[in-house]
Amino acid sequence: MIKTFKKRLLMLGMGVFLFTYTCLSDCVVSLATDYAAEEEARRGLPIASNSYEEWPDGPAVGAQGAILMEAETGTILYEKNIHEKLYPASVTKILTCLIGSEQCQMDENVEVSHDAVFSIPRDSSNIGLDEGEVITVEQCMYGILVASANEAANALAEHISGSMDDFVELMNQRASELGCLNSHFVTTNGLHDENHYTTPYDLALIGREFFNNELLCKMSSTASYYIPQSATQPDEDLYVNTHNKFMLGGKYNYEYLVGSKTGYTNDSRQTLVTCAEKDGMKLICVVMREESPHQYDDTLSLFEYGFSNFQKVNIAANEKEYTVENHDFFQTDNDVFGASNPILSINPSDSVVIPITAVFDDLDSELSYDTDSESSVASIQYTYHGIPVGSATVDLAEGEVENTFDFENQKENQNEADEQEHTQEEPEAAGGRVIFVNVRQVIAWIVGIAGFFILLFVIKAVIDNYQFAQRRRVRNRHKKRKKIPSEFDDYDF
Numbered sequence: 001m002i003k004t005f006k007k008r009l010l011m012l013g014m015g016v017f018l019f020t021y022t023c024l025s026d027c028v029v030s031l032a033t034d035y036a037a038e039e040e041a042r043r044g045l046p047i048a049s050n051s052y053e054e055w056p057d058g059p060a061v062g063a064q065g066a067i068l069m070e071a072e073t074g075t076i077l078y079e080k081n082i083h084e085k086l087y088p089a090s091v092t093k094i095l096t097c098l099i100g101s102e103q104c105q106m107d108e109n110v111e112v113s114h115d116a117v118f119s120i121p122r123d124s125s126n127i128g129l130d131e132g133e134v135i136t137v138e139q140c141m142y143g144i145l146v147a148s149a150n151e152a153a154n155a156l157a158e159h160i161s162g163s164m165d166d167f168v169e170l171m172n173q174r175a176s177e178l179g180c181l182n183s184h185f186v187t188t189n190g191l192h193d194e195n196h197y198t199t200p201y202d203l204a205l206i207g208r209e210f211f212n213n214e215l216l217c218k219m220s221s222t223a224s225y226y227i228p229q230s231a232t233q234p235d236e237d238l239y240v241n242t243h244n245k246f247m248l249g250g251k252y253n254y255e256y257l258v259g260s261k262t263g264y265t266n267d268s269r270q271t272l273v274t275c276a277e278k279d280g281m282k283l284i285c286v287v288m289r290e291e292s293p294h295q296y297d298d299t300l301s302l303f304e305y306g307f308s309n310f311q312k313v314n315i316a317a318n319e320k321e322y323t324v325e326n327h328d329f330f331q332t333d334n335d336v337f338g339a340s341n342p343i344l345s346i347n348p349s350d351s352v353v354i355p356i357t358a359v360f361d362d363l364d365s366e367l368s369y370d371t372d373s374e375s376s377v378a379s380i381q382y383t384y385h386g387i388p389v390g391s392a393t394v395d396l397a398e399g400e401v402e403n404t405f406d407f408e409n410q411k412e413n414q415n416e417a418d419e420q421e422h423t424q425e426e427p428e429a430a431g432g433r434v435i436f437v438n439v440r441q442v443i444a445w446i447v448g449i450a451g452f453f454i455l456l457f458v459i460k461a462v463i464d465n466y467q468f469a470q471r472r473r474v475r476n477r478h479k480k481r482k483k484i485p486s487e488f489d490d491y492d493f
Contacts, residue, residue, distance in 0.1 A: 035269075039291045048079045053385040056309035056355055061298035064289035067200040068302045070312070071208050071275065071282040073390035075353040077306050082201040085182050086288045089263030090125065090148045091203060091273045092190030094210045094220070095171055096156065097141050101213055103160045106138035109232075115164070116154035124191065126151050127227075127240055134232035142225040144189075145216070145261060147240040153189035164188055178205045192265045200286040203273055207284040211258055211275040220259030223247040245296050246274065252296045256303070258282065262295075270295040276303050281312045281353070311356050315382070315392040316346040318360040322367065322380065322394075344377060344394055352382050352390030363389065 039062040050057045058068075058078040065086055068078035076082070112133045120126065125148040129135070135143075137159070143152040157167035164187075171185040180202035186193040210216050225240040227233060245252040246260045256276040263271035270290040276283055283306045285299045352363065363382045371379050371393065378394040 035291055039294065042289070045080065048082070049077065052387055054355065054357070055385075055387065056305070056357075058305050059298075059301045061287065061301065062290055062294050063287040063298060065200040066287045066298065066302065067204050067285070068306050069204040069208070069284045069286075070306075070310070070353045071211060071284050072312075073351060073353050074208065075389050076201075076387075077283070077310055077353070078302055080200075082204075083182055083199050085197045085199055087192060087196065087265065087268035087271075088190055088198045088203065088288070089192070089265045089268040089271050090190045091261050091263040091271045091286075092185065092187065092196070092198075093144050093148065093153055093263075094203075094216075094261050094273060095175065095185070095206050096153050096167075096188050097144055097216060097219070098206065098210045098213070099167075099170060099174055100137060100141055100156050100160065101216055104137045104156075106136065106141075106215075108137045108159070109134050110137055110140045110155050110159045112151065112155045113158055116158060117151045119154060119164075120150040120189070120191065124150050127238065128235065129155065133234075135227060139227045142219055142222065143227070143240050145219040146222050146225050146242045148189075148243075148262065149240075150189040150191060157188040175202065175206065178209055180205055190263055190265075190268075192267045200288055203286045203288070204284050207273050207275060207286065211282070211284060217259040217275070220261055221247060221257060245293065252293075252300070254300065254303070256307075264292075272296070272299055274299050274303075276307075278307050279312075281307065281310070283307070309356060310353050312351050312353050313360050314348070315350045315352060315360075315380070315390070316348045319346055319380075319392070321365065322346065344396060346380070347376075347393045347395050350390070350392035354384055354389050358384060 042064050043060050043062045045064075047058055047060070049055060061080065063080070065081040065084050066078065067076060067080070067082045069076050112129045112131060112135075114131045117129060117131050127143045127147050127149040129143075129149070129151050137156065140152045140156050140159075143149040144156065154164055157164045161167035161170055167188055168185055171188070172183070175183045175185065175198075180198070183198035183202045184195060185198070186196035190196065210220075223242050223244075227235075227238040227240065229236050229238070242248070244260055244262050246254055246257055254276065256278045258275035258277050260272065260274040268289065270292050271288045272286070272290070272295040274285050276285070283303060285302045285306075287295050287298055287302075290298065352360070354360075354363070363384055365383075366381045367378055368381065369378045371377065373393065376393040376395050380392045380394065381388065382390050382392075
C-alpha cells in the first residue's frame with residue numbers, strides 16, 4: 001500500500017512538473033512569438049525619408065526607430081520615427097564616456113565606491129570591480145565601452161561630479177548643448193527607468209560628437225581589453241570582453257567599422273549605435289527597439305544603402321553663385337592699390353551630401369549673416385527639394401584682419417571719449433566684429449553721387465543763363481521803345 005501510494009505520489013509530482021514545464025515552455029514560445037510578431041509589424045511602419053522627392057528609397061527595418069546620418073554635415077539620409085521617445089539601455093554609455101573624455105585626463109585615478117557597485121543588479125553587465133578598488137579613467141572607460149560595465153559607469157560619474165545624481169544633470173546639460181530635442185537621462189548606464197529615454201535623432205547627435213574623438217572610436221571598436229593587477233586592483237585576470245558581434249568576426253565583421261555600442265533591456269529590446277567610414281564619408285546609424293540579431297543585419301543594410309546611394313560634394317570647388325559680382329563681401333581681384341588676395345572665402349572643407357543621381361547645381365541655397373563664429377561672417381545653407389543637405393561658412397582669410405579697415409578701431413584711435421559714448425549707446429552693435437569696406441564700391445558710390453550733384457549744378461547754370469539772356473533781351477526792347485525825340489536834344493546844358 002505504502003509503495004503504491006509513493007509511486008502514485010511520484011507520478012503525480014512528475015505530472016505536475018511536466019505540466020508546469022509545458023506551460024512555462026508555451027509561455028516562453030508565446031512570448032518569443034509575440035516579439036517576432038511585433039518586429040514584423042514594425043518592419044511595415046512608414047519610412048519618412050522614402051517620401052522625399054527624388055530621394056533613394058531605403059530598406060525596411062524591424063526597428064521601431066532608425067536613422068542614418070552623415071557625420072560631418074548632419075545630413076539625414078534615412079529616417080524612421082527618429083523623434084519617438086524610446087529606451088536607450090546601454091547605448092546611454094556613449095554620452096557617459098563622451099563627458100569622461102571631455103572632463104578627465106586618462107591617467108586620473110577612479111576609486112570605486114560602495115554605491116557604484118551595490119546600486120546595480122547583481123546579474124547586470126559588470127567587470128567585477130569591488131568597493132575600494134582604484135583604476136584609471138582609461139581603464140574605466142574601456143570597461144564601459146567594451147564590456148558595458150554598469151559599476152564602472154557609476155564610478156566614472158562619481159569621479160567627475162561627486163555623485164551620480166549630479167552627473168546625470170551634467171548628462172542632460174551636455175545633451176542639450178549637442179542639440180538633443182527629446183531626451184531625459186536618469187542613470188549613468190542606461191539601466192531601465194521609465195523617465196530615462198531618448199530618440200534615434202538625439203542619439204545620432206551624441207554619436208556625431210562621440211565618433212569625432214579618435215580615442216573613443218578606438219575604445220568602442222575594441223573586442224578585448226586587459227586591466228593588469230596593481231596595488232589598488234588585486235584581480236590577476238581582469239579581462240574585459242565585448243558581446244558586440246561587429247567586433248567578434250564572422251558574419252558581422254565589417255571592414256568600414258569605426259566604432260559601435262550595444263544596449264539591451266527587456267523594456268528597450270536591442271539598441272545599437274554604430275559608425276562606419278568609406279571613401280571619405282562617415283555615417284552614423286542608430287536602431288532602437290529591435291530584436292537580436294537583426295539589429296546588426298539592419299545596421300549593415302542601412303550602411304550599404306548610404307554608401308551606395310549618396311555622394312559627398314565639396315562646396316567651394318562647385319559654388320559659382322556667391323562671388324563678388326553678386327555679393328559685395330566675398331572677394332575682389334583688385335583694389336585701389338592693385339591686385340590683392342580674397343578677404344573672404346567659402347570654407348574649403350565644407351561639403352554637402354546628395355544622392356548620386358543629383359548634381360551640385362540642383363541644390364537651392366540661402367545666405368545668412370547670422371553666425372556666432374568669430375572667424376565667419378556668413379553661412380550658406382543648402383537644400384535638395386527642401387531637404388537640408390549641408391552648409392558652408394564664409395570665413396575671413398587668414399592674415400587679412402590686420403589689413404582690413406576697421407571703423408570702430410579708427411574711431412577709438414581718433415577720439416577715446418566718443419568711442420566710450422558710442423559703446424554706451426549701442427553696446428551690442430559692434431559685437432567685436434570687424435567691419436569690412438568694399439573700396440571699389442565705396443569709390444563708385446562717391447563718384448556717382450558727386451556726378452549727380454555736378455549734373456544738377458550744370459543744368460541749373462544752363463537754366464539760369466538762359467533766363468538771364470531772356471531778361472536782357474526784354475530790357476533792351478523796352479529801352480528802345482522808351483527813347484522819344486525832344487526839342488532840347490540839340491542843346492547842351
